[in-house]
Amino acid sequence: MLNNDNKAYKSGFISIIGRPNVGKSTFLNRVIGQKIAIMSDKPQTTRNKIQGVLTLNDTQMIFIDTPGIHKPKHKLGDFMMKVAQNTLKEVDLILFMINAEEGFGRGEEFIIEKFQTVNTPIFLVINKIDQIHPDQLLPLIDAYKEKYSFKEIIPISALEGNNVDRLLEQIKKFLPEGPQYYPADQVTDHPERFIITELIREKALHLTREEIPHSLAVVLDKMERQKDKDVIHVMATVIVERDSQKGIVIGKQGSMLKEIGSRARVDIENLLGSKVFLELWVKVQKDWRNKMSQLRDFGFNDDEY
Known part of the structure; x- marks a missing residue:
């Protein structure tokens, strides 16, 4: 070529x-x-x-x-x-x-x-x-x-x-001679939905520091553009393994979850090139890292590998 x-x-x-x-x-x-x-x-x-x-x-x-x-x-x-x-x-x-x-x-x-x-x-x-x-x-x-x-x-x-x-x-x-596999303006093969959950998870990891280890996942529940508005509504759930972790992620009067959302929204707006209304929820799924059904639900599909 x-x-x-x-x-x-x-x-x-x-x-x-x-x-x-x-x-x-x-x-x-x-x-x-x-x-x-x-x-x-x-x-x-x-x-x-x-x-x-x-x-x-x-x-x-x-x-x-x-x-x-x-x-x-x-x-x-x-x-x-x-x-x-x-x-x-x-x-x-x-x-x-x-x-x-x-x-x-x-x-x-x-x-x-x-x-x-x-x-x-x-x-x-x-x-x-x-x-x-x-x-x-x-x-x-x-x-x-x-x-x-x-x-x-x-x-x-x-x-x-x-x-x-x-x-x-x-x-x-x-590198060998070969075709251009992706369009010139494409920078990743991951869908926007995956990157959005990763950006939210990054902020949660940064802000909770040592208090929340890697027992944290993020699931995107809903993403849609609001009618007649240049705003994308994003709803996501932060998954943790214990009730004590849920309390840490939410924070006093919701302060930690609000800060996670505020920081993630900036990166998501840069990614999507649009205003974003971000809603976050926190849910406990006990021992999810050892349950194959939940790993698949959260995007870790073992069958692909």
């Missing part, structure tokens, strides 16, 4: 693999230029494959931000691991992202063991280099060279944007 300049057009799927909280979602949002993956300093924030599409004049890169690889503690965790490991065999290139501050540990060793059965080219992407002294970088690179033969080793700062363009240039070299 040729582009407008009669050059071969390249396209491919790139999986971003790594331990929880190494900056995968931050990188994806940086590359795509807008928020499609939620960000949190809590591990296991990403639960589904988030596909971000970057379309250039001669290349289309489809990035898959997978759940952070970790030891599962419940059925939701099993689902997340299945998603992450299956993508290793489905893509044209793997970006193994690490946190420069954390060095090499058992978690990284566990991931590298998974690479032994994969023929896909793998880049080591050392993220958060803005958080370490430059003298610490070379020993870190040497340590990883001993563990695996990476096709490229590229240090970046996804937050600051340092060296991200160089990484994209190297990715382009490894």
Whole structure:
């Protein structure tokens, strides 16, 4: 396939693999230029494959931000691991992202063991280099060279944007010739409804901090444009596992839920390009992370993987 300049057009799927909280979602949002993956300093924030599409004049890169690889503690965790490991065999290139501050540990060793059965080219992407002294970088690179033969080793700062363009240039070299899978103006294959629930969940995670772990899900109940008005009415339910968590999410006289809604509404309006009237409710579903029927209801469809 040729582009407008009669050059071969390249396209491919790139999986971003790594331990929880190494900056995968931050990188994806940086590359795509807008928020499609939620960000949190809590591990296991990403639960589904988030596909971000970057379309250039001669290349289309489809990035898959997978759940952070970790030891599962419940059925939701099993689902997340299945998603992450299956993508290793489905893509044209793997970006193994690490946190420069954390060095090499058992978690990284566990991931590298998974690479032994994969023929896909793998880049080591050392993220958060803005958080370490430059003298610490070379020993870190040497340590990883001993563990695996990476096709490229590229240090970046996804937050600051340092060296991200160089990484994209190297990715382009490894992608095969292929079609433009998505329209040029499409940045994700996820429907708006999914992204809206993720934006609400992000605000709830940020505001409740350590009080609400990852026993929190969001379900979109209703989204419709109000007649004769440029306003979209969104109704969603925040799901928690215990009554005590419900009280935390609602807050004193509804203050916490109001703040979650207020912050989420700003991002949802940016996403939809319209005024939004957002209503949030909170519901307790005890031990939902271990119940397959409820996992499916909340969008974690194990049959797809």
